[in-house]
Amino acid sequence: MTGSADRPPVRIGHLGLGAFHRAHQVWFTQRSDPAWGIAAFSGRSTRPAETPAARDGVYTLVARGLDTDRFHRMRSLVAAYGADRIADLDRLVAERAVAVVTLTVTEVGYLLGPDGTLDPGNPLVHSDIAALREDSTLQSAPGPLLRALGARRRSGAGPIAVVPCDNVLGNGGRIRAALHGLASEVDRALPRWLNDHVSFVDTVADRITSATTDEDIATVTAATGRPDRAPVVTEPFAEWVLAGQFPAGRPDWAHAGAAFVGDSRPFEKRKLRLLNGAHLLLALGGLLRGHHTVDEAIADPALRQLTEQYWTAAAQDVPDAEACLAQLRARFASDRIRHSLRQIATDAEDKLRERVVPIVTELLAHRADPAPAARVISAWLAHTGVAPGTSQEDAALDRLVAGWSAERALRRALSRAELTAPSPNWSPPAHDTE
Ligand SMILES: NC(=O)c1ccc[n+]([C@@H]2O[C@H](COP(=O)([O-])OP(=O)(O)OC[C@H]3O[C@@H](n4cnc5c(N)ncnc54)[C@H](O)[C@@H]3O)[C@@H](O)[C@H]2O)c1
Numbered sequence: 001m002t003g004s005a006d007r008p009p010v011r012i013g014h015l016g017l018g019a020f021h022r023a024h025q026v027w028f029t030q031r032s033d034p035a036w037g038i039a040a041f042s043g044r045s046t047r048p049a050e051t052p053a054a055r056d057g058v059y060t061l062v063a064r065g066l067d068t069d070r071f072h073r074m075r076s077l078v079a080a081y082g083a084d085r086i087a088d089l090d091r092l093v094a095e096r097a098v099a100v101v102t103l104t105v106t107e108v109g110y111l112l113g114p115d116g117t118l119d120p121g122n123p124l125v126h127s128d129i130a131a132l133r134e135d136s137t138l139q140s141a142p143g144p145l146l147r148a149l150g151a152r153r154r155s156g157a158g159p160i161a162v163v164p165c166d167n168v169l170g171n172g173g174r175i176r177a178a179l180h181g182l183a184s185e186v187d188r189a190l191p192r193w194l195n196d197h198v199s200f201v202d203t204v205a206d207r208i209t210s211a212t213t214d215e216d217i218a219t220v221t222a223a224t225g226r227p228d229r230a231p232v233v234t235e236p237f238a239e240w241v242l243a244g245q246f247p248a249g250r251p252d253w254a255h256a257g258a259a260f261v262g263d264s265r266p267f268e269k270r271k272l273r274l275l276n277g278a279h280l281l282l283a284l285g286g287l288l289r290g291h292h293t294v295d296e297a298i299a300d301p302a303l304r305q306l307t308e309q310y311w312t313a314a315a316q317d318v319p320d321a322e323a324c325l326a327q328l329r330a331r332f333a334s335d336r337i338r339h340s341l342r343q344i345a346t347d348a349e350d351k352l353r354e355r356v357v358p359i360v361t362e363l364l365a366h367r368a369d370p371a372p373a374a375r376v377i378s379a380w381l382a383h384t385g386v387a388p389g390t391s392q393e394d395a396a397l398d399r400l401v402a403g404w405s406a407e408r409a410l411r412r413a414l415s416r417a418e419l420t421a422p423s424p425n426w427s428p429p430a431h432d433t434e
């Protein structure tokens with residue numbers, strides 16, 4: 001694929017064309033090196049290809065500050081495809097000029113079980129193994145990526161970097177595990193080729209980006225004078241930390257503020273625990289208390305107090321926690337970014353396992369009070385309608401701790417008072433008697 005006369009040639013493929021990709025990776029790429037074009041595919045929806053902005057990929061990014069909007073014309077997304085065009089990913093990745101494939105396909109998109117290997121209980125694993133063997137329609141995210149990497153192997157285009165940007169612990173290693181798991185089922189030689197030719201980069205990608213609303217579309221059209229069906233509204237803050245090799249080159253993303261590090265784990269711990277863990281508390285507790293967005297939830301004194309207690313507990317051993325928390329207080333409070341609590345609460349069980357259970361484990365190991373972190377779990381149980389002391393609660397907690405070290409002690413601790421007492425008041429504020 002080549003760019004049109006005034007657009008850059010495609011050197012990056014992306015899977016999971018959503019708001020975040022357009023607010024983050026496209027932004028970093030355009031600001032670093034306008035000679036790198038991106039072709040992006042939706043993971044599941046067929047809609048992106050139908051939006052006028054997506055037809056030529058040009059759209060407006062709104063960097064929404066506390067009192068001003070800055071409008072940026074984004075041109076580095078050269079092509080956008082719906083999931084119905086996913087077969088084109090093969091052609092793209094088979095081209096030598098394409099050096100990087102980025103991914104934003106959500107946590108559950110990785111198809112992994114609690115032990116970090118391909119989840120044999122996931123029906124998508126079975127259907128995609130069959131589809132890879134029969135060359136028929138694939139339904140997951142790792143499936144099409146593996147088929148595309150197979151096309152690169154056949155074309156002899158050489159090594160490439162895979163760069164996942166989801167909020168997943170060790171995301172590079174995780175997507176590697178998913179691809180190796182699938183590859184070993186369909187082609188004996190493919191795992192070795194993956195080992196020798198594909199670099200899996202760990203990343204921490206941060207920029208709070210809400211789903212685009214009709215109001216956003218109207219605002220952008222009025223401000224720019226250009227109709228745009230697919231603008232993206234995001235915060236001014238943006239961070240990208242990357243650890244890994246880029247054997248076929250990459251844009252100089254550091255030029256736009258990205259950091260290349262030897263070990264992304266301290267950054268990952270800071271972001272997943274302080275930002276995403278607190279988001280979960282606010283989302284689950286906030287929905288119970290009748291709120292809709294993060295700014296509403298953090299303005300609720302009862303939730304604010306629980307969040308501050310959570311942060312104090314979660315910040316143990318987190319580098320630069322105080323500076324990060326100072327920023328988060330301001331970022332969460334912005335009522336100009338209407339970040340939906342429902343969106344954040346999606347797939348909460350998987351997210352709790354990764355972001356909150358390890359904090360509880362560490363607090364227990366330090367003989368510290370696990371309650372401030374365990375309350376996120378109690379909010380989840382209340383949100384999902386699981387009553388205290390029932391067999392459903394037992395089953396839910398069993399699933400949450402499965403595979404974690406000191407599983408039994410952790411499970412015992414979670415059944416004790418931490419989950420239920422002092423019981424936070426999850427009722428809507430109007431009924432709050434505090
Ligand atoms: N929005 C943010 O603030 C933000 C910030 C940091 C990281 N992220 C990461 O990016 C991901 C996407 O966020 P978004 O705001 O772009 O969401 P979005 O709903 O706008 O887009 C999600 C994209 O992923 C695809 N997708 C969803 N589930 C999938 C699955 N199971 N398999 C394959 N593809 C799938 C969708 O089709 C769509 O293309 C998040 O799950 C998160 O891991 C988001």
Ligand SMILES: O=P(O)(O)OC[C@@H](O)[C@@H](O)[C@H](O)[C@H](O)CO
Nearest residue numbers: 167205206207208209276279344
């Ligand atoms: O679906 P999640 O939980 O991975 O993410 C929901 C939000 O917490 C997330 O989108 C944050 O806004 C983002 O991680 C900020 O960089």
